[in-house]
Amino acid sequence: MNITEQLSVTAKEHPQKNAYVFQDSTTSYMELEGMVSKFASSLHDLGYRKGDHIALAVGNSPYYVIAMYGALRIGAIVIPINPMYMPSELGYILKNGDVKGIITMDILMEKFEGIADQLLNVEHYIVCDTGSSKSFAESSLALKMKSFTELTKAGSMNVDLPEMDDEDTAIILYTSGTTGKPKGAMLSHKNIYSNAKDTADYLSINGDDCVVAALPMFHVFCLTVSLNAPLMNGGTVLIMPKFSPQEIFRVTSDQKATIFAGVPTMYNYLLQSAEGHTDDFAGIRLCISGGSSMPVALLKNFEEKFNVRISEGYGLSEASPVTCFNPLDRPRxxxxxxxxxxxxENKVMNEFGEEAAVGEVGELAVRGPNVMKGYYKLDEETDMALRGGWLYTGDMARMDNEGYFYIVDRKKDMILVGGYNVYPREVEEVLYGHPGVEEAAVIGAPHPETGESVVCFVVPKDPALKEVVLHEFCEAHLAKYKVPSRIEFMEELPKNTTGKVLRKSLRDKVNQ
Structure with a gap:
């Protein structure tokens, strides 16, 4: 069984039930099943077959749901991409991911026009209409462009589906690595299906639930918890184009939402905007938090204000993503x-690859049907991450005597900005691309709204180099959340005897 087969089963069992609500318009499971089948048929007619790679650079919308399920139905491999990425970031993933077709929004086509010469293997740009008045008749990519809406209308309900194995790759999620280049985590149909089902069962997500999907759908947290899990059991997904506290309150009240999933930053914004809206959350039975650790004070204040329980969990792209959650039937x-x-199964491993004692800090390792097949075209990195049947997460953790896990620190130097992963090397490589930069080091600093912010330390070649110049340079090459909030100039970076930058010294400097 895979998630597209499960959708067909649910549509037969509950044809008139609402699958999703978008901008106050409802779509039934029968209607969704029909659009998925027709889109799959049109992709097949365009020449897409099992194993072809299709990128999905689309914001939260029905387009995303139909496109992903439709592509998976014909055995294509979907590569979700953050639509906020800059052209250089998009270009790397599209080339490295051997993408044959791109599904995107009309307002993003200028980005692809700018890097089209790097994407000669891309055969089609399937464009989703967002109401933009821009004409693409004169576009350099006009001959490769297809209308998503027209393809969905023109498709047939009947398409010859290939035989698919549970171990076939379904999705490649690109996750940044310490090398600065994103790595494509290959998730099988079994990975995706099992984690959606196990998460839904663990959290008792059922056909009576209306789940708010305000997290970005290209992120695996939303993909599994807010989209696939409710669709697995006949629930309703409330698709939010973007996060807005006022709109969240309106939708949860109007649509009688029962579950909200978000990162701590979202909960903080909701709490700050709570005045006059506490009753809007009256129907919410469960809030789910992930992406980064939630401050205990925020958790308690939110629960008291809205009279709702927050269940914190943990996951990573390589595990589809969920591995842990605070249980609902036992103390949180x-x-x-x-x-x-x-x-x-989660375990804390010591430096010898053995299970650590209770209370001892070690690296968190995961085992289960949700663990990835490996990294796309990166055998060495795969062997480092997957050892002895376990996925080593790179996060340092401990376990108490009741089997509850606690993240102590990140083994890697990842920075979490509002739930988004930012790796220092990724930003450093951009800074090194500026002719006025001799050395650069990037760290995360505490931030009251986003959890962390990106701080850069730069040794300039020219003393006249200005912070505003580097800031603008970063804006041109990085997604907004990766852009440094602060850049400091130094005569030299602190290093140890081997020449390695002492990031701890930089963190101490920031926290003084």
């Missing part, structure tokens, strides 16, 4: 990521 421990979800 603030500060903990919870316990093993169904069919998934």
């Amino acid at each position: 421990k603030p500060g903990s990521i919870g316990q093993n979800i169904l069919n998934v």
